[in-house]
Amino acid sequence: MKKLPIASIGLGLTTIFVSMIVAYIVTGSFLGKVTMIELKSYGGVNVSNLMNWEVWTLFTSQLVHAKQYHMFYNVLSLVVLGYAIEKRIGWPRFLLVWFIAGASGTLYSTLFVQAPWNTGTGGSQAVLGIAGFGIILTTIMHDKRNVIYALLFALIPAFSLDLIFANYPKPGHVLSLAVGMVLGVFHVNKLTKSSNKDAACGAA
Template sequence: MTFRRLPYMAILLALATVIVSLAVNYLISGSFFGKVKVPELEPYGGYTLEHVLNYEFWRLIVSQLIHVKQPHMIYNVLSLVAIGFIFERKIGSAAFISIWLVAGSIGTFASTFTVPEPWNLGTGGSQAVLGLAAAGLVKFLKGEVVGRITLLVLVLTILPVFALDLIFSEHHLPKLGHILSFSFGALILFGFELRARFATTKLLKSDG
């Protein structure tokens, strides 16, 4: 594989997630894989509506890097890199990071309203990964990314999240944050595709 084919944005986000999440876990518990409670992540980037109202927007990014459970973090990182290899080059790094940030932030923020205090801190990368998986699924359904490996990655990224929601959530329904991040992942991709189509049409008209 040539360097041009590497999903640089996915790799960068994955490295940032591993470094930040493990470092925070070590600072709290004294171990990279020690036990951490959700409220303990508040000083390191976990957030609620109050933090947003106080303009602490840095938390929207950092919250998606830190995790309560490091095995969960590793799963998210592997999913992120796998999705990156599948279609980051298909949509471009700008669209990839936009979906990660916007869909992830919306899903994470929504999740803070569905959990009682003090456990309602927005943290974790699941929402961002789901947003990217939704965009990847759209590309797959359109036939722009193909193959059994592609389908396997999408299934292993999407299905376990919603399956666990149905099994363990209070009302056995998908979590609001997961639904929103998944939906916005597809919508943001559509926006970038619409923009590219408009730019192409404008260029063709100017050439004509």
Template sequence: MNHQKYPLVTIIISLVTLIYSLYVNYEISGSLLGKIKITQLEQYGGITFEHLWNLELWRLFVSQVVHVKQLHMFFNVASFLLLGIILEGYIGAIRFFLLWFISGAVGTLISTLTVEPPWNLGTGASQAILGVAALGVLLLYKKIDTSLFLKFAVIFAILPALLLDLIFVHYPKLGHVTGFMVGWIIAFYYSHRDESLKIVCEKNI
């Protein structure tokens, strides 16, 4: 496996998230940081299982880059950048994108099960970021990468999300837990399917 030099997927997804989320916010509220309601995001990519049954598959991607609160979006972009700068190079662009997309899509869909309609629209990048963070946790657990930068990135991504869940709903949200678990399964699969991952990582620590 080649250890790619630039985290292209990380940069592209971060820019798309930043630009699209701010654009949608401006379209709805007339301000880049104006207050909007989650129900207003349906036409812009918010997803439920009903949309999936109707084969509106584009929402699986777009729902992960549009946000209700732009300050939350900025934090998510920062978390994703920190993680992606380190982790994308370990597994390659395509695998990294699949890790982000699958864990985020599944986590976002599952998150809609705990909210009453019409507020049960799945949006935001938190589920995908926790899925990506799971790869970081796996690398730390296996002592493949024990750098302070990775430790900081993982804590920066996971701890605030967990604390906010405990403060507002008093338990980790189902979508967040699902995103992390799906990410862990994918990362575990990658690590066992490609034994060269450990060799590549060790050479680049």
């Protein structure tokens, strides 16, 4: 049996639980729509949170969602990417990419929205960060078909919705994708240097 992507599955289940519980508390329905203003009190992030040392919101903001059906798509994308990528890089690095790329994009997105709606939430940014990492990872892979399918599954709907509803890719999405790609470059460079070093030792 292939090794399960424990990080992506764990994050997905945690996201479902937290997002639906918050929706129920606020709206009385597990599938209720929660506003950005309400989510500020339930884990959303913005600059004022961080100035008050509420640094945990960099994590919780990636779990809560305004729309629960969108949350389910994000979770599905996360798990699909996890099956394709996590086993290749390990769960610790997968978690690190999820957090760094997701947190940076979610916080960055709040800079383009006026108060009191300038609260960052949702798992889209983290998903796109992992996708960005995956894009770079494919440059050194021989069998990359499954990763490419997973990338298409995550990227095409996300940016299509941006173009439909906002007419442009959302800044937070773009930044998370870029951060994931930068992290991917560091990872690939490290692997390449290690491989070259092993080859040199073998030749000697």
